[in-house]
Amino acid sequence: MASKLTPGIYFKPYLRQHQIGEETFSHWRLCYLAGYRCMMRSLRLALLVAFAAALVGTSAGAETKLPNIVIFMTDDQGYADVGVFGAKGFTTPNLDRMAHEGRIFTDFHSSQPVCSASRTGLLTGCYPNRIGINGALGPNSKIGISDQEMTLAQLVKQKGYATAIYGKWHLGDRPQFLPTRHGFDEYFGIPYSNDMWPNHPEAKQGTYPPLPIYENETPTHVGVTHADQEQLTTWYAEHAVSFIERHKDQPFFLYVATNSPHVPLHVSDKFRGKSARGLYGDVIEEIDWAMGQILEALKKNGLDDNTLVLFTSDNGPWLSYGNHAGSAGPLREGKGTNFDGGHREPFIVRWPGKIPADTVWPGPAMAIDIFPTIARLTGAKLPDHKIDGLDIWPLFTGEPGAKNPHECYYLYYDVNALQAVRAGDWKLFFPHTTRTMNGQTPGHDGIPGKYKPLHVGHELYNLSDDIGETKDVAAENPEIVKQLEALAEKARADMGDALTHRVGSGSREPGRWTPPAQ
Known part of the structure; x- marks a missing residue:
């Protein structure tokens, strides 16, 4: 009979937690057996409340674990320049694996078919023309991103994220426009396009100053050479891996924006001559390697299941460069036009356990939608001013019946x-x-x-x-x-x-x- 009064295995942790001895438990049990049902009802209610609170607390803790965000954006890569999008003459095994482990969008668009404008749309959630950024800003531009706008980095900073950009910025190179003034903790890269240098094939002598590499707000290397450009993709990948390792214990936003495959094309020795497509194919294979380095760093540091990774390009291929340009595949025209070849981009989203593997969203979406989608995922507050993007998380997850929330998209x-x-x-x-x-x-x-x-x-x-x-x-x-x-x-x-x-x-x-x- 006494054994029946001993608390079972499921009660012992609760009793220990609340310092309730077995004698007290036995007393409760005897009271119940003696008919004090009211007391037992109260105990049951207390136990249920405590148990429910524990469950809610556990659930809330899991839900408030903020996801890491990685965005990898290339420069002038065509719609058909990724294996799963129809690439020919080169392979992209890491991007293809990312696609099979996640979801591809076959009708995804940059906000304009040119560099500065498209990056503005991604980073602010606004049509770039709404906030005065058009075309491609050159060195010493007198305009750039306004202090009144909110970037993705500033958005997630509200939630304590570590933030970094490695690569091409292109929203102004004056000190007030640099990434570190707009929410990024770290910056390493070139502030505008890599062809804006004295070696430009069509520019008059003196048009462009020596090309700089910035670390945060300091141009640490002025006068980038061909040899330097050959290492840029490798350097960006190394910085990205280091950032992941240094911030694995806190939420982070990592933005990698390669200068390649924008002309002039450069590739390191490890990929030179590797593809059947010539130099352009070599460059894409090195970009794919860099993406693989980042995915491996996430896996190595146990971050795979809590990291949203996005891959895309800023605009379509620069067709006038012939064998040094990419392919828009079945699409019409390329960079600098509003036919789909100018702004429909390869887009891959990956988050194991959150985004269904090996799936496709065939409907339209645009880079301006990434900003409010990340706001939803992180719980960050959107800016008070108007933005143009809308939350497309249901399109990421393949929610049954999900539809694009926009009435239309405008192509400026x-x-x-x-x-x-x-x-x-x-x-x-x-x-x-x-x-x-x-x-x-x-x-x-x-x-x-x-x-x-x-x-x-x-x-x-x-x-x-x-x-x-x-x-x-x-x-x-x-x-x-x-x-x-x-x-x-x-x-x-x-x-x-x-x-x-x-x-x-x-x-x-x-x-x-x-x-x-x-």
Whole structure:
């Protein structure tokens, strides 16, 4: 009989925790047997409450473990320049493995088909033209990212993240525009494009100053050489691995932005001559190696299951460079145009246990959506000012019935020119002049060919059955044209449009360089 009064294995930890002896327990038991059911009901309730509280506490603790974020962005890599997206002449085993362990987006877009603007969209969640960043900023630019904007680094800083960028910045190189003034703890890299140097094949002598490498806010190496450029991808990977190892015990945001495969192409000895595609293929294989180094560092440090990794490119291939340019595959045109070859990018998301492996999201999405999605994952507060991206976490996870939350996407280029609107499968162009290499002699070995002008009319394409944008169906679909025109009017009123000479009420000024006081 006494054995029945001994607390069982499931009660002992609770009794120890609350310093309740076995005699007390036995007393409770005897009281119950004697008929003091009310007391036992109270005990049961107390036990249930304590147990539930413990469960809730455990669950809350698990949920509040903040995820690490890694974004790897390349420069001018074409849609078809990753194995799982159709690469030819070179292999990308690490990116392919990342895709099989995660999810690929086959209709993902940068916010503009050019360097500074596209990076602005990624880092702020805003259309770059909304905040005054267009095109590609050069050395000593008098404008850059404004102090009034919030970057991804500043977003997650609210939650105590360690932050770093290794690679290309391109949002202004004056001190007030540098990454360390906009939320990044560490910076190592080149502040703008790697062709903005004295060796540019088309620039007049004196156009560009010596190319610098920055560490935080100091240009520690001025006068980058070809030999230096050959090591950049390796140096960025080494910095990334070091950062992961140094911050494995706290949440971190790591942004790796390689200068490659932007021309001039450079590759280290370990990959030179390795691919069947020549120098361009060698460069992509080294980028893939760098991605592999980061994935291995996450695994080695036990961070795989708590890290969201994203891979993409800033815009499409620079087609005028011929054999030194990438491929947009089935897409039309490339960098510098608003045909899909200019801004539809390879996009891979990986987070074991959170993002379903070996899956595809075939619908549209854009880099501006990454900012609010990360805000959701980290619990960080969005800025008070308007941003344009929307949370697309359900698209990442493959939630049943998930849909893109946008009514449409706006495709701007040049100096705030609204050139097209994308809504679902439909894409409507507005009359403008762009460029094409069709019928032109392509560039070779780093010397570009010459584009010719291409006049685009009031054209409508259905991308579901015409991914190459070859058949204008505006005449057959007047109602669709009307609907997309109405959406365009919203953008013109909000952000303006140089093509129709409109000034938007929701546009904001970029940062402007303030010369030091004399």
